[in-house]
Amino acid sequence: xxxxxxxxxxxxxxxxxxxxxxxxxxxxxxxxxxxxxxxxxxxxxxxxxxxxxxxxxxxxxxxxxxxxxxxxxxxxxxxxxxxxxxxxxxxxxxxxxxxxxxxxxxxxxxxxxxxxxxxxxxxxxxxxxxxxxxxxxxxxxxxxxxxxxxxxxxxxxxxxxxxxxxxxxxxxxxxxx
Amino acid sequence: xxxxxxxxxxxxxxxxxxxxxxxxxxxxxxxxxxxxxxxxxxxxxxxxxxxxxxxxxxxxxxxxxxxxxxxxxxxxxxxxxxxxxxxxxxxxxxxxxxxxxxxxxxxxxxxxxxxxxxxxxxxxxxxxxxxxxxxxxxxxxxxxxxxxxxxxxxxxxxxxxxxxxxxxxxxxxxxxxxxxxxxxxxxxxxxxxxxxxxxxxxxxxxxxxxxxxxxxxxxxxxxxxxxxxxxxxxxxxx
Numbered sequence: 001x002x003x004x005x006x007x008x009x010x011x012x013x014x015x016x017x018x019x020x021x022x023x024x025x026x027x028x029x030x031x032x033x034x035x036x037x038x039x040x041x042x043x044x045x046x047x048x049x050x051x052x053x054x055x056x057x058x059x060x061x062x063x064x065x066x067x068x069x070x071x072x073x074x075x076x077x078x079x080x081x082x083x084x085x086x087x088x089x090x091x092x093x094x095x096x097x098x099x100x101x102x103x104x105x106x107x108x109x110x111x112x113x114x115x116x117x118x119x120x121x122x123x124x125x126x127x128x129x130x131x132x133x134x135x136x137x138x139x140x141x142x143x144x145x146x147x148x149x150x151x152x153x154x155x156x157x158x159x160x161x162x163x164x165x166x167x168x169x170x171x172x173x174x175x176x177x
Numbered sequence: 178x179x180x181x182x183x184x185x186x187x188x189x190x191x192x193x194x195x196x197x198x199x200x201x202x203x204x205x206x207x208x209x210x211x212x213x214x215x216x217x218x219x220x221x222x223x224x225x226x227x228x229x230x231x232x233x234x235x236x237x238x239x240x241x242x243x244x245x246x247x248x249x250x251x252x253x254x255x256x257x258x259x260x261x262x263x264x265x266x267x268x269x270x271x272x273x274x275x276x277x278x279x280x281x282x283x284x285x286x287x288x289x290x291x292x293x294x295x296x297x298x299x300x301x302x303x304x305x306x307x308x309x310x311x312x313x314x315x316x317x318x319x320x321x322x323x324x325x326x327x328x329x330x331x332x333x334x335x336x337x338x339x340x341x342x343x344x345x346x347x348x349x350x351x352x353x354x355x356x357x358x359x360x361x362x363x364x365x366x367x368x369x370x371x372x373x374x375x376x377x378x379x380x381x382x383x384x385x386x387x388x389x390x391x392x393x394x395x396x397x398x399x400x401x402x403x404x405x406x407x408x409x410x411x412x413x414x415x
Contacts, residue, residue: 005322008278009280009323012275013283017231020234020235023240024234024235027238027239029234029237031234034233034234034237035234036230037233038231038233038234039227039230040229041225041229042221042223042230043222043225045221045225045289046219046221046222046225047222049218053217054210054211054214054215057211057213058206058210058214059186059190060186061207062186062187062194062206062210063190063193065203065205065206066189066192067199068189068193068194071189104326104330107327108330108333108334111330111334112334115335116331116334116337116338121331122341122342125324125330125342126327126345126346127349128326128327128330129321129324129326129327129349129350130319130350130353131318132318132319133317134317137317138317140285141288141289141312141313142292142305142309142313144293145292145293145309146302146303147296147299147304147309148303149305149375150178150305150313151178151304151310151372151375152178152360152361152365152367152370153305153314153317154179154182155178155360155370156317156358156360157357159356160314160354160356161318161353162356163318163353163356163357164352164356167349168345171345171348171349
């Protein structure tokens, strides 16, 4: 199953790119000039993101270095341990919403300390794999169109992250422990 | 909400840094992450340009339209404001497909393209629409079939059983996405998060700006004598 999926994910893009170009040339589209015309937009999109991404990453970076994360964990731990999330996994689970790189570093730490097939190692791996870095995603995608009033997007994203953390603990416990 | 979260990050960082004596780390991270942000954005230029080019070819050859029609029934449920023939549908279809297959490099450009297409249906410049929030709910909760990063980190520590998390991840990510979508539908009708209320609040504060590129048929009519507080200094746009 994994091998099949991996093969698909390697082949999909090159095949789609070739198929699209072939189809377009058959439809008498001047492929090369249309392609370059579209490609121009890539630059402005990337540059557009910079202010939003800088604001978000700097604030999160400062927060990460300050030790504020430990405070947040000690506030949340009594609540989250009630719903079955181990205290050791919680810091990584919280970091997951803020910083992808930070959470990955913490996962490796947990895997080395407890083992990849331990309860904590498995819960943390599933939690990391089953969601995205909410603050980063919101900053990048809304930034690319200049949207700064994000309404309920952050709240819904964070509740999704919490659901993934709870689900990871429950599923791992059912499957293995 | 973003205003408060952002200020909270910065203020708590400085207070916590002072209490724990990590202020030097706080300072260093400020500078490090500022340049990381630019690295990430500039690193996107090439791949972004490639897939924007490909999308343009798909658009011109009529493939986008066909793809949009094929997935219209599913899209109508989640994105009722988006017309079936709008190019946002095909961009989102490609974005979801790339995500499910775990092709992260292609997913981001398609997702950004989808967001830009949705912006043409946004009567305002800076308030997220329901459709844009729904796209974010699906993105932030992830819809992947193969958690490549988690598996490779596990394999780095121990190869045996590295991929055993695939099945639980698929279940957990489905639960998280359903939760995110559920709360998005719930929140978009609530209080200050409701579209009409968010717009009214920004009109009252004078921060609302009309999107000149809006192509929908339901534009916002500003009250007589409305003057944006940003009208003078907004010229220096990015």
